[in-house]
Each structure stands twice: as structure tokens, then as C-alpha cells.
Amino acid sequence: MTALLAHADPALVFARRGGREISVGAFLADVAGLAAVLPQGRFVANLCQDRYRFAVGFAAALCRGQVTLLPPSEAAGVLAAVLGGYQDVYALTDLAVDVPVPVFAYPGHLLPVACENPAFPPDQVAAVLFTSGSTGTPAAHPRSWGLLVSAAASAGQEMAVAKGASLVGTVPHQHSYGLESLVMLAWRHGLVLQAERPFYASDITSLLADLPRPRVLVTTPVHLRLLLAEAGGLPPADLVISATAPLELALAEAAEAAFAAPLHEIYGCSEAGQLASRRPSRRDEWRCLDGISLRQDGSATLVSADGVETALGDIIELSDSRHFRLLGRNTDMVNIAGKRSSLASLNAQLQAVADVVDGVFTWNAAGTRLEAFVVAPGLTAENIRAALRGRIDPAFMPRRVRLVQSLPRNPLGKLTCAALTALQAAV
Secondary structure (H helix, E strand, C coil): CEECCCCCCCCCEEEEECCEEEEHHHHHHHHHHHHHHCCCCCEEEECCCCHHHHHHHHHHHHHHCCEEEECCCCCHHHHHHHHCCCCCEEEEECCCCCCCCCEEECCCCCCCCCCCCCEECCCCEEEEEECCCCCCCCCEEEEEHHHHHHHHHHHHHHCCCCCCCEEEECCCCCCHHHHHHHHHHHHHHCCEEECCCCCCHHHHHHHHHHCCCCEEEEECHHHHHHHHCCCCCCCCCCEEEECCCCCCHHHHHHHHHHHCCCEEEEEEECCCEEEEEECCCCCCCEEECCCCEEEEECCEEEEEECCEEEECCEEEEEEECCEEEEEEEHHHEEEECCEEEEHHHHHHHHHCCCCCCEEEEEECCCCCCEEEEEECCCCCHHHHHHHHHCCCCHHHCCCEEEECCCCCCCCCCCCCHHHHHHHHHHC
């Protein structure tokens, strides 16, 4: 059995919400209070937007032996598609939401219930996570309590997370990265969870600056670019964590300088969770977290975690079973006139062009030519092509550069297949 929290004292601060501190003891009382009133059900879709309420709901479901479903989006169509495949399910919400299952609203007031730090068996299925849809239809992947615990414990040790650090995240907690690097990291390393999820750069910097140190920022490359564009400088941090998309070295180095803090990058997937980490400014190679190992079978790379092997969707170059380089996604590879690259690599070169705010390479609707969508006020399509000529092979030059006001990225900074298809049809 493994305890829910690593916090040693119930008087310690567990979270901050609306400027108010919530103790470990108060959190555990809320968990017990909610667990006592949750409906019967095998599955619960935790759709709470408030990060503290989400954490209470996730822990309460564990106490009731219910499996938490974490859909990749709150869009009505996505929720209908994901939840429609489950029986004996209800949704836990703190805002109005359109779902095809019974809804249980997070209570405005919970009766205080005395509660010790609960513990759960490692093989208890804690959650079912879903792929983001960036490569197609979201797919379900169950995650055991033991695997969540071991990954969070190892990641925190690898990054030398300081106990009691204030934890701010710009990413959704329903996603694998947010769940593991926010909720689970806080639970397993005695961190202080910030209930609010800031999105705009000014809100992120304001919230971070108001928190006591040490402080940790959990974010994405998209948010890092927006933050670095802020005038007036950034508040110092003690650790920055990034994931969900490849992080080019120049951006990592600039972020470390701006925050005066080390930046660690997490590699993982919804299929298996957090798998490896690195500090890009120090090494190009990834190192697997404790308990994780890789092996190759032909062209496929298999990861072993929690005694289960899973095939990865990325092209990986192994140094040994625990060290590797990431070359790109299998679905990302571009082969034109015998020359190979990846869409991720081409995107990095495009986004590094001066005055480009955002950009993405993709195949045209017919799947025969590369094109690019670019957010770059003040630049023309020819300006962008001229800059790319010094950065990429002519074989990969986009046949068409489409200038747009913004890209339809989801809260993780990803562009789903559906969003790209809609953008191509609209522009």
C-alpha cells in the first residue's frame, strides 16, 4: 500500500486557492467529505476546472475505488465520443458542462470529516487517460496508482524538486503531463499546489511573482515563447518544467536565463506516462526515469514500465536501455526526393525565424505537398521563404505559406488533426 501524500505534517500548506492557504489536514478532510457523498459508479469523469477541486475529486475517487476518466478536451463532441464508450459512469464538475452522462456538481460546502492519509494498492487502476487527438481519434490508456507514484517520485528526484515549493502550471490537469507534473508531483514531494491555471503571459508572471520561493513553473514551449516575449522581464523561479512538444536548445537556454532557473524537459506519452527527462542546456540525450527501460524490436521501440511493454510512436536512437535521442514521431517523418526530415524539426526552424510568433508545417489537403501556416505580423510569405532558405533543405520548402492571425492550439499547445483540417478548409 502506498500513501496518498508525502507531506509529513497535517499542518503544512497543501494548496493555495484564491489567495487562501489550505493545509494538508484540511485537504484530507475535504477528500473524506467528498468521498462520503460521491454517487455510486465504477467510473467518474473528473471535469473540475479548479485544480484544487480536481485534486480533491481524484483522491476521493481513489478512496471509493472508482476509476477517474480524463478526456482530452471539454468539447461536447469529444466528451460524447469518449464517455459514450463507458457504462456505470458519471461526471464530477464545478462548472456547467454538456455531457451525455449523469452529472454530480462539486458541493459548495463539504462537511468536515476527520481523515488519515489514505493508502492504496499499487495495482489499483487510478485513471484512464486519453491521447490528445493530435494524431487522430483519442485512445484510452489505463494507469495504475503504483505507476503514477513511481513516475512522480523518480521525476522529482531527477529534477531535485525542493519540498514545500510553490507549484504553478499552465497546462490542463486532465492531461497526462498535467496530472503527473502537477497533482502527482505535489502529492509525492510535499509541494504546494496552486489552484488557479493561468493562461495569458501577464497572468502567469503575476501569479508566479506573488508566490513565495522556492517556486516551480510547469509549462509548454508555446507558453515559454509567449513569456519570453513579455516586456519588463520575468520573475525568478527555482525550476521550470516543459513538455508536450520538442523544445529547441535556443528556447531552453533563453528560458533558463530569463527565469534564472534550470529548465528540465519531460518526455512521455499518454500510453505510458512520464518516461524520461533531460536538461537541454546540459545534454541532448534523454535519460529514463527509475523503473523505465527501452528496447528496440526491428524499427519499433518498446518501453517497459510497471511490468508492461508498450510500443512508442516515436523514432528513437538508443545508446543503451536507459539513454536515447529522440528523432521524431513515426507519423511525423517527411521523405521527399530521398531526403528525410520530421515535421517537428521543420516547425522548430520555422518558429526560430525572426518575427515569427508561431508556425507549423503540414501536408496539403491532398497529402502531396508541404505547406505552412504562420503567425508573423509584418512579414510576407516571401520574407518567410527567404529566411527558410538558409535553414532547411530546398526539398522541404513549403509550396504555400499561409499567413494567419493565430493557430488553433489546444490548452497543451498542440494542434489536433481536426483543428488543422478545419484551418486548411477555412484559409
